[in-house]
Amino acid sequence: xxxxxxxxxxxxxxxxxxxxxxxxxxxxxxxxxxxxxxxxxxxxxxxxxxxxxxxxxxxxxxxxxxxxxxxxxxxxxxxxxxxxxxxxxxxxxxxxxxxxxxxxxxxxxxxxxxxxxxxxxxxxxxxxxxxxxxxxxxxxxxxxxxxxxxxxxxxxxxxxxxxxxxxxxxxxxxxxxxxxxxxxxxxxxxxxxxxxxxxxxxxxxxxxxxxxxxxxxxxxxxxxxxxxxxxxxxxxxxxxxxxxxxxxxxxxxxxxxxxxxxxxxxxxxxxxxxxxxxxxxxxxxxxxxxxxxxxxxxxxxxxxxxxxxxxxxxxxxxxxxxxxxxxxxxxxxxxxxxxxxxxxxxxxxxxxxxxxxxxxxxxxxxxxxxxxxxxxxxxxxxxxxxxxxxxxxxxxxxxxxxxxxxxxxxxxxxxxxxxxxxxxxxxxxxxxxxxxxxxxxxxxxxxxxxxxxxxxxxxxxxxxxxxxxxxxxxxxxxxxxxxxxxxxxxxxxxxxxxxxxxxxxxxxxxxxxxxxxxxxxxxxxxxxxxxxxxxxxxxxxxxxxxxxxxxxxxxxxxxxxxxxxxxxxxxxxxxxxxxxxxxxxxxxxxxxxxxxxxxxxxxxxxxxxxxxxxxxxxxxxxxxxxxxxxxxxxxxxxxxxxxxxxxxxxxxxxxxxxxxxxxxxxxxxxxxxxxxxxxxxxxxxxxxxxxxxxxxxxxxxxxxxxxxxxxxxxxxxxxxxxxxxxxxxxxxxxxxxxxxxxxxxxxxxxxxxxxxxxxxxxxxxxxxxxxxxxxxxxxxxxxxxxxxxxxxxxxxxxxxxxxxxxxxxxxxxxxxxxxxxxxxxxxxxxxxxxxxxxxxxxxxxxxxxxxxxxxxxxxxxxxxxxxxxxxxxxxxxxxxxxxxxxxxxxxxxxxxxxxxxxxxxxxxxxxxxx
Amino acid sequence: xxxxxxxxxxxxxxxxxxxxxxxxxxxxxxxxxxxxxxxxxxxxxxxxxxxxxxxxxxxxxxxxxxxxxxxxxxx
Numbered sequence: 001x002x003x004x005x006x007x008x009x010x011x012x013x014x015x016x017x018x019x020x021x022x023x024x025x026x027x028x029x030x031x032x033x034x035x036x037x038x039x040x041x042x043x044x045x046x047x048x049x050x051x052x053x054x055x056x057x058x059x060x061x062x063x064x065x066x067x068x069x070x071x072x073x074x075x076x077x078x079x080x081x082x083x084x085x086x087x088x089x090x091x092x093x094x095x096x097x098x099x100x101x102x103x104x105x106x107x108x109x110x111x112x113x114x115x116x117x118x119x120x121x122x123x124x125x126x127x128x129x130x131x132x133x134x135x136x137x138x139x140x141x142x143x144x145x146x147x148x149x150x151x152x153x154x155x156x157x158x159x160x161x162x163x164x165x166x167x168x169x170x171x172x173x174x175x176x177x178x179x180x181x182x183x184x185x186x187x188x189x190x191x192x193x194x195x196x197x198x199x200x201x202x203x204x205x206x207x208x209x210x211x212x213x214x215x216x217x218x219x220x221x222x223x224x225x226x227x228x229x230x231x232x233x234x235x236x237x238x239x240x241x242x243x244x245x246x247x248x249x250x251x252x253x254x255x256x257x258x259x260x261x262x263x264x265x266x267x268x269x270x271x272x273x274x275x276x277x278x279x280x281x282x283x284x285x286x287x288x289x290x291x292x293x294x295x296x297x298x299x300x301x302x303x304x305x306x307x308x309x310x311x312x313x314x315x316x317x318x319x320x321x322x323x324x325x326x327x328x329x330x331x332x333x334x335x336x337x338x339x340x341x342x343x344x345x346x347x348x349x350x351x352x353x354x355x356x357x358x359x360x361x362x363x364x365x366x367x368x369x370x371x372x373x374x375x376x377x378x379x380x381x382x383x384x385x386x387x388x389x390x391x392x393x394x395x396x397x398x399x400x401x402x403x404x405x406x407x408x409x410x411x412x413x414x415x416x417x418x419x420x421x422x423x424x425x426x427x428x429x430x431x432x433x434x435x436x437x438x439x440x441x442x443x444x445x446x447x448x449x450x451x452x453x454x455x456x457x458x459x460x461x462x463x464x465x466x467x468x469x470x471x472x473x474x475x476x477x478x479x480x481x482x483x484x485x486x487x488x489x490x491x492x493x494x495x496x497x498x499x500x501x502x503x504x505x506x507x508x509x510x511x512x513x514x515x516x517x518x519x520x521x522x523x524x525x526x527x528x529x530x531x532x533x534x535x536x537x538x539x540x541x542x543x544x545x546x547x548x549x550x551x552x553x554x555x556x557x558x559x560x561x562x563x564x565x566x567x568x569x570x571x572x573x574x575x576x577x578x579x580x581x582x583x584x585x586x587x588x589x590x591x592x593x594x595x596x597x598x599x600x601x602x603x604x605x606x607x608x609x610x611x612x613x614x615x616x617x618x619x620x621x622x623x624x625x626x627x628x629x630x631x632x633x634x635x636x637x638x639x640x641x642x643x644x645x646x647x648x649x650x651x652x653x654x655x656x657x658x659x660x661x662x663x664x665x666x667x668x669x670x671x672x673x674x675x676x677x678x679x680x681x682x683x684x685x686x687x688x689x690x691x692x693x694x695x696x697x698x699x700x701x702x703x704x705x706x707x708x709x710x711x712x713x714x715x716x717x718x719x720x721x722x723x724x725x726x727x728x729x730x731x732x733x734x735x736x737x738x739x740x741x742x743x744x745x746x747x748x749x750x751x752x753x754x755x756x757x758x759x760x761x762x763x764x765x766x767x768x769x770x771x772x773x774x775x776x777x778x779x780x781x782x783x784x785x786x787x788x789x790x791x792x793x794x795x796x797x798x799x800x801x802x803x804x805x806x807x808x809x810x811x812x813x814x815x816x817x818x819x820x821x822x823x824x825x826x827x828x829x830x831x832x833x834x835x836x837x838x839x840x841x842x843x844x845x846x847x848x849x850x851x852x853x854x855x856x857x858x859x860x861x862x863x864x865x866x867x868x869x870x871x872x873x874x875x876x877x878x879x880x881x882x883x884x885x886x887x888x889x890x891x892x893x894x895x896x897x898x899x900x901x902x903x904x905x906x907x908x909x910x911x912x913x914x
Numbered sequence: 915x916x917x918x919x920x921x922x923x924x925x926x927x928x929x930x931x932x933x934x935x936x937x938x939x940x941x942x943x944x945x946x947x948x949x950x951x952x953x954x955x956x957x958x959x960x961x962x963x964x965x966x967x968x969x970x971x972x973x974x975x976x977x978x979x980x981x982x983x984x985x986x987x988x989x
Contacts, residue, residue, distance in 0.1 A: 227976045259988055266984040317979055321987060329987035721965035733966055737973040744977025752984045760934060776922045783918040787948075790956055891958075898956045902949045908918065909941045914923045 025548070025596045033713045036597040038122035041546065043129050044108030045431070048424075050133050051101035052514075057140075058092035059507050061085045064502040065575055066455075072472055072493050080166060082470035083150035088139065090153030091176070094279060095183055096136045098417060099225075102282030103190060106218040108431060110194065112210045112539035112546060112680040115203025115555035115562075116717075120196040120727045122909055123598050123709055128190040130605030133184035142175035145616065149176035154272070157254035157264035161242055175616040177236050182612055184233045192734045194218060196727050202718040203538075205557030207571045209306065210535035213292075213299065216306055217285025220313040221278050227317070228274035228737045232746030235267035241852060245620045245841055252841075252848045253749065254426035259756040269320035270745075276412065277316045280380075281309065283416035284351065286423035287373045289537070291355050293426070294370035295362025296534040301354045305878025308354075317346045325396040334393050341391035348384055352377065360472055365533070368441030372422030375449045383411030386460070401467050407459035414452065421448070421513065426532075429515060433544040435525035440516040447509035458495035465492055472496070483858050538562055554716060594712055598703040607697035614690025622683055625670060626690035630664040634698040634866060638873050646877035647705040655873060698866075705870055732892045736899050743803055743903050746856055747910065748848040757845060766846035771839040772822045778829040779912035782822050783904060789818030793894040800880045800887035808875045808890070815897070816868045819861050826858055850911050855906055860900045867893055917944050 024044075027031040034046060064085050068077045078083065107125065111118055119125045132348025142148040147169035147646045151160045155177075158164050164174050198219050202211070211219070232777050238253045254260045292299050298306055321329060321337040355377055364370065380708055386408040399405060429435050459465075465472045472492055530540035541562055542551055553564030614626065639655030646652075670679060722730050754762050763774070792815040831849075833839045839847050871893060874880065921941045924930065929937040954960045960965055 164953075227973065231976075231980065260989070262988065263984070266980070267986070270980045272982075317976055318983070321983065330989065333987045335981065518963055688955055721963055723963060725962060725966065730966075733969055737969050740970065740973030741976050744973070745980065748977060748981035748984060751981050755985045756988045776925060780918060780922045784915050787915055787918070787952075790952060794956055895957055898952050901956075902952050905918075905945045905948045905952070906942075909921055909945050913921060913930070 006636065007009060015631045031748070035602055036599055038118075038126045038598055038601070039548070039596050040107050040111050040118045040125060041120065041431075043125050044104045044106070046129050046319065047100050047104030047107055047132070049104075050129075051097050051104055054092050054096035054100070054136055055510075058089050058097055059510070061089040061092065062503060063507060066496075068470060068494045070500050072491075074471060075849075077470065079151055079470050080147060080169070083468075084143070084148045084169075084172075086468060087149045087152055087176075091139065091149075091180070092136075094153060094275070094413070095180070096132075096139070096411065098210040098279045098420070099282075100132055102221070102279075104216075105214075105286075105427065106194065106282065108538055109427065110198065110215045110218055111201075112542070112550055113215045113537045114198060115206055115538055115551070115557070115595070116197060117550050117714070118202040118711070119193050120201060120711070120713075121193050121731060122596065122678070122711060123601055123704070125187050125193050126598065126601035127605060128186045128193065128600050130602050131182055131186035131189070131608060135179045135186060135612075138175055138179035138182060138609055141613060142172035142179065144173040145175055148172040150552050154268060155239070155264070156268075157239075157261040160239060160264070161255050161850075163255065170243075171617050175613065176245065177240055178612040178616055179239070181233060181236050182608055184236070186610070187225050187229050188233075188735070189907040190895050191222040191229075191738070192731050195226065195487055195734045196731045198580060199722045200717065200719045200725075200727050200730060201714065203555040203557055203562075204716050204718060205559070205717050208718075208720065209303070210557070213288035213302070213305070214285035214537070217281045217288070217309065220309055221281040224274045224278050224281070224313050226738045227269045227277065227733065227741050230741035231267055231745045232271035234742050235271070235751070237265060237856070238267075238746075238749065238852065239264075240615075244615075244618065244623055252845060253852075256753065256845050256848070258753045258845045260753075262324075262329070263752055265324050265327060266320070266752065267745060269323040270317070272323065273320040274313075274316040276409075277312055279413055280416045281313075283376065283419035283423075284309065284417045286426070287355055287376060290369045290373040290419075290422050290426050291358050292536065293532050293534050294365045294367055294373075295359050296365070297358060297362040298536070299354060300357045300361060300635065301350070301891065305351055305354045307352045311347045312344060314341060315347075319344055319391075322391050322396070325393050326400045337390060339535060340396035342388065345384060345388055345391075350383075352381060352900070357508075367425075367532075368436070368438060369422040369426035371442065371544070372425065372444040372448075373419055375445065375452075376419035379411050379415035379418060379452065382411075383408055383415055387412060392870070397859045399463070402463050403459040403467060404463035406467055407456050407463065409458075410456045414456070417450065418448065423518070424513070427539075428520070429527040429531045430539055430544045430546070432521055433527060434520050434523055435527050435531055436520045437516050437523075440512055444509050444512040444516065447512065448506055451502050451504075451506030451509055454500050455506050455601055456502070458498045458502070462492045462495040465496070498790075502742075516661075554583070554714070556716075593690035594887040595709045598704070598707060598709060600700050600707060604697060604700040604704060607693050607700055609693075611690060611693030611697055614686050614688075614693045617684060617686030618690050619684060619687070621674070621688045625666075626687060626694050628666045628670075629663070629691060630694040630698050631693045631866075632659040632666065634702065635659045635662060635869060637699045637702040638870055641702050641706045642873045642877065646874070646879075649877055651873060651876045657801075702870065724759075726888060728892055729888065729895070732895045736895060739899065744857065746853045747906065748908065750853055753845045753849060762846055765844060766839070769839070769847065770837065771843070772837050774833065774912070776912050778825055779908045782825055783908050785818050785822045785825070786901045786904050789822070790894075790898050792818060793890070793897050797887060797890045800875070800890050803881050805875065805878070805881050808881045809872055812868055812872045812875060812890075816865055816872065819865045819868070822861060823858060823865075826854070854907055854911060856901055857900065860903070864893075864897050866898060867896075917948050920944060 025037055025039060034042065037043065037046075064077060065082070070081055102368060107119070110116075139148070147166065149155070149172065150165065150169050151173070160173075162170055162173075198211070198215065199208075202208075217899075242253050242255065252260070256263075284823050288299055288305065319337060321333060322341040325334055359374075386404070390399055390405065425436060425441055519789050528544060531544075532540070538551075538555060539546065551564055554567050556563050556565050618626070636656050636659035637665045639652040639657075639659070642655070643652040645647070667676065670676065673679065674682070704711045719725075725733075757765060763771075766774070792811045796808050796811035796815065799811055834851075841848055841851055871880070871890065880890055921944050924937050924941055927941075953970070959970070
């Protein structure tokens with residue numbers, strides 16, 4: 001039996017039938033299919049193709065780097081050009097190729113491996129993809145804004161600040177930062193989706209521990225992503241404000257004397273070290289699957305392999321300061337981190353031994369996927385061992401900032417890429433239904449393996465070449481580390497030239513792969529379910545490529561083996577919820593109830609790109625205006641889309657009508673600040689781009705909210721340990737988990753700077769910086785208001801469950817009023833502090849941390865208020881409290897709102913009392 | 915609300931000036947109490963599977979690790 005649920009904020013309005021194609025997919029030959037699809041296999045293919053494009057993009061930049069290093073002096077690139085290209089190469093390879101490629105495979109394979117029909121939130125999955133694509137586009141656009149980011153992929157402070165970035169690169173730098181932020185939005189949505197799916201939608205009888213190793217590696221990866229990327233998002237948001245308000249009233253985070261640059265390294269590497277494993281874990285999953293298949297046996301020590309992976313995932317969050325041994329952090333913490341760093345190599349040892357021992361115990365078949373995986377293991381061992389050197393404080397003093405680091409991390413991360421290439425060959429027959437050319441595959445491996453080592457090994461030899469330098473000295477001969485013994489008299493140049501030759505060989509080996517994969521698509525080497533002799537996971541039990549609905553019946557592992565049960569008996573035994581006033585017969589496949597298409601993920605993500613581009617050049621004095629002007633449009637959109645979807649009511653008219661005075665109010669305030677029409681005439685084009693982006697973005701969000709989109713949730717599935725929690729509720733909790741880190745990173749930054757400045761003298765310093773009076777009562781009043789508004793949300797839920805429209809609408813409206821008063825009170829407080837007292841963003845760390853942390857909270861309040869407007873309109877027309885839609889939607893919103901309340905409960909003492 | 919008022923009152927009566935760190939702990943404990951109440955009752959954490967609590971605690975643990983590590987590193 002299935003239960004029809006409404007996901008992604010979508011609504012259940014059967015009458016409108018808003019899918020232009022009935023929710024079913026156009027054929028694969030149609031371009032439209034690839035623009036509207038939400039099917040996990042399609043999205044997986046889109047991810048893979050797009051990430052391969054970014055591989056080529058980043059690879060071409062790598063060629064330019066290697067060309068520049070062909071000789072010791074200036075060559076093909078300017079200094080700034082080299083800095084941009086090194087930065088973009090790193091960012092593209094780490095963010096836009098490695099992880100997304102793995103997530104292409106994950107999108108395609110995880111639902112198949114766990115016996116699910118799709119991911120829990122298919123529409124959000126499409127949003128993830130399109131945000132990913134457009135974030136990469138924004139990074140590409142940055143090259144055309146004068147100069148892209150020239151900071152290196154680590155964006156170290158203070159070099160990431162406007163004062164240290166050439167003016168020509170300011171716009172492009174901001175675009176780069178915003179591109180990363182968009183990418184993180186994509187990653188976070190994806191993480192929520194995968195976590196929910198894997199915990200709630202496993203086939204009957206499939207325990208967590210029995211999930212195939214590739215999927216387990218993805219599960220651990222998404223957990224790390226969820227927490228690690230939130231810390232980077234916090235860092236990027238703070239950095240954005242340092243940029244946007246630079247030169248006028250700049251916030252003082254990363255340029256602060258109170259450890260600003262150190263703060264960046266903490267935030268960045270708290271993300272950055274888990275990121276290494278985020279990139280590598282899917283490759284580890286591929287290694288495990290491929291080694292099992294081509295050794296013909298189950299992985300030796302499988303349970304311990306999984307435990308080791310889980311240990312690494314947890315430990316990855318307590319080793320980040322080994323990237324900071326050369327900073328001003330104290331020796332005791334360095335020592336602790338050295339221990340945790342050396343410690344993290346132990347579970348990796350176990351995993352590598354498990355892989356090797358499986359090969360020894362099995363009968364190896366030397367097919368292309370296996371060759372790539374074996375090669376990757378060899379490369380990873382080299383990368384791992386050379387990394388342990390860097391984990392030792394004393395050695396790191398010598399190696400930090402040299403090509404030792406460059407060689408080490410390429411051996412580690414690019415070995416992951418080599419394993420993923422093995423994954424391409426391994427699953428290519430499954431995805432396409434055709435077999436690749438084995439001979440060409442092996443030629444590719446030989447060329448890639450030789451090219452890889454020719455590229456990166458010489459970097460160990462000339463390890464003392466300074467990292468990131470666009471010109472290196474050609475006259476210094478390499479020495480054995482810590483000795484004065486000269487190895488060769490040829491200097492650095494010959495080794496860098498070898499690396500350059502290796503780079504071209506490695507790069508061109510991929511042309512063989514592209515040719516092979518493309519030509520094989522049209523070959524007659526058709527495969528059935530599995531071309532491999534030994535496979536253990538569910539994707540190999542279905543045809544190649546798998547059918548649209550993934551499985552011929554409901555998959556079940558209840559008997560210990562995979563079997564497919566009759567869907568009519570398992571899913572469709574009774575009719576589903578309301579279906580156009582009729583009854584869905586048992587024979588109707590669940591597929592017929594599922595929606596698979598939507599234009600809005602593409603539309604919404606495109607508007608995010610436009611907004612990102614707009615913000616990149618938005619002047620500080622105009623910063624809030626596009627957002628404020630978009631609010632009346634949002635209110636009007638609810639009225640218009642609501643009337644179209646739910647039928648016209650007076651409330652919809654009131655929404656459209658309210659937009660006019662609201663716009664007039666904002667226009668009046670704008671006029672007082674800038675003057676109309678003068679202020680509008682003076683606004684640069686980025687103001688207008690931002691306005692278009694945010695207005696259309698909010699429009700697409702409302703449209704998505706009103707779109708009818710059904711996703712059947714199988715009730716016959718394993719849901720441990722989240723039984724009894726609906727998918728949407730779990731998704732909301734997982735999102736809150738990420739938001740805890742986001743807020744935590746803001747609060748942690750405040751605590752860090754306050755400790756650095758002297759905790760108890762903090763407010764004295766603030767008084768010296770212009771603050772005259774910072775009373776407690778505005779904070780206390782806002783605490784009352786937020787607590788009260790949390791209570792009214794609880795009331796709204798209670799009324800909805802009782803079926804009371806008036807109660808539901810009133811309680812939600814009162815919550816909205818409470819939030820409005822909260823913002824009003826905050827506004828009055830800020831006007832007093834900012835204008836009357838002159839305590840501005842740049843008035844020291846106390847001011848910056850106060851405004852930005854409470855500002856982030858206020859932004860959450862505003863988002864909550866916009867959602868409330870939508871809920872009020874929906875509730876007024878019958879949603880939540882009548883039989884149409886579930887009251888749980890209010891509970892899901894309540895989770896968000898209560899969380900915002902909880903955050904304030906800590907901000908209040910930290911920023912008002914202590 | 916009474917707890918919040920108490921927190922503000924602790925400052926008002928001058929405890930922060932007299933015994934800063936005792937007042938500091940008291941005020942944060944009171945905040946934690948309020949947060950647990952909101953999470954437990956308003957967010958229904960008490961009624962949900964324990965795994966939901968662990969999920970939130972995992973995020974909190976991450977924050978504590980970052981803040982404690984970074985804060986200690988500059989002591």
